[in-house]
Amino acid sequence: MTAIALAGLVHVYPEGTRALDGVDLEIPAGQRLAIIGQNGSGKTTLVRHLNGLLRPTEGRVLLDGRDIRSLRVAHLARQVGLVFQNPDRQIFAGRVRAEVAFGPRNMGVRGAELDRVVGDALTAVGLAGQADTNPYDLGYSRRKLLALASILAMRTPVVVLDEPTTGQDARGVARVQAIVAALTAEGRTVIAISHDMEFVAEQFPRVVVMRDGRIVDDGPPGAVFAPERVGLLASTGLVPPPAARIGARLGLGATPTEHALLAALRTHRR
């Protein structure tokens, strides 16, 4: 399993944007963590450092205590699977099956074992019937699920999802939730960037809030979405999930999830 640590991470893009401005973050192996923040706050830039696609301008990225500076992306890909925000920047094969098989094949998986991991990944995202389809004949939400499947098939200890629920209907979101739960059950680390506060509050025990290339808050949903911190959250252009807003209006304290809200209502009535 893989523990992640970022120390003093700064990233300046060639044309001068300072997308990360000193990020310190530790993620123990097996944790499930959500990163939230406005568009342009540096979330994507941050996660692209985890597999070496971007390299720090300053600071370090450590996997299991080891600086990854000198490790190649292809090597890091065995530990950190990154599902890109935009599936069209990830998908390149002419067939769904080939797309999903690409990663595990590079990791040396062959034959019946390869068929099995590809089949499992496609089943998990509900694309098992589309194995021979051209990815570009799938709609956007399904291409996003295909991009997810192509990372799942690599069975990496860390899985990073960049806005996995964007463009998904309720069924798609439910699929993503089930996948996240299954990954955690296997002890794997899941890091998800999301704008879907409900998804974040329901599924992630730890939430990291970013603003202008820095981490401005970090804690369980109950704390990050608590009424006392609404101002901080608003400064990042975000609003808490509906359940938290209702709880705050009713003076029930921190109720990040529907479940917490109902429980608080019950206690309150008594």
Next chain:
Amino acid sequence: MSEADVAFLQRLAPPTPSSYHRLNPFTKALAAVAESIAAFVIGGYVGPLAIFGLAVLPAAAMAGVLRRLVRVSVVLTLPIAISVVLISVFTRAGSTVLFTVGPFDATVEGVDFAGQVLVRLITLSTAIGLFGLTTEPRAFVFDLERRGLSPQLAFAATATLEAIPAMLERAKVIQAAQRARGLDTEGRIADRLRGVLPLVGPVVLSSLTEVEERTLALEVRAFGRRGRRHLLWTMPEATWEAPLRWVLLAVLVVIVAARLTGAWPAIP
């Protein structure tokens, strides 16, 4: 004209560069071709070096691209130059042996031959490089179309030229996606070469899709109709450029004829 059109026209004739940039593309193309052919048919050292030193270099200095030109042509010709030199120095038969490396003798004749090829190569690559560095490819194609090149051919040429940056960008994106899934393209040369293969299919595929879309977009605007069409833009061309081109062409014809007939003796 819309804002986009204005920006487009400005891109065709950028305001900053020199008067050499502002020459008509066809004139610059003809100069590059004439210089290259002349260097080859004259041969020896003096001829090609004179063309290089008296025509190409001053023009490049005037255009302000001297340093870039040197860099570009060195990068482009170095692999060819090295192999030509090695092969001709060591494999050309000759009577006077200069030095020996293993089983190979380097002869005076071999070194001389390599030297002659080298000066021609330098003149050729800088002449063509200068054209490339000072000419917007699409302006060249437009100008040819104005001179009667078929619009279909002009379109094919422009589409190819315009597809190149998009293709390079697409290749970069795909390569990042493939590396992120464990394809090693950063290691030894062998790894890098192996990493190119999985790129080719997807890049070509997506470029074809793009060209197809563009063709459709043109079809619906009656691109296929017959007859002349108007260009909404006039190519820069000074009045003396056409005569200059004829002079260039005439000089070239004379040189080629003189060399072929042996009327002009070989100069060292």
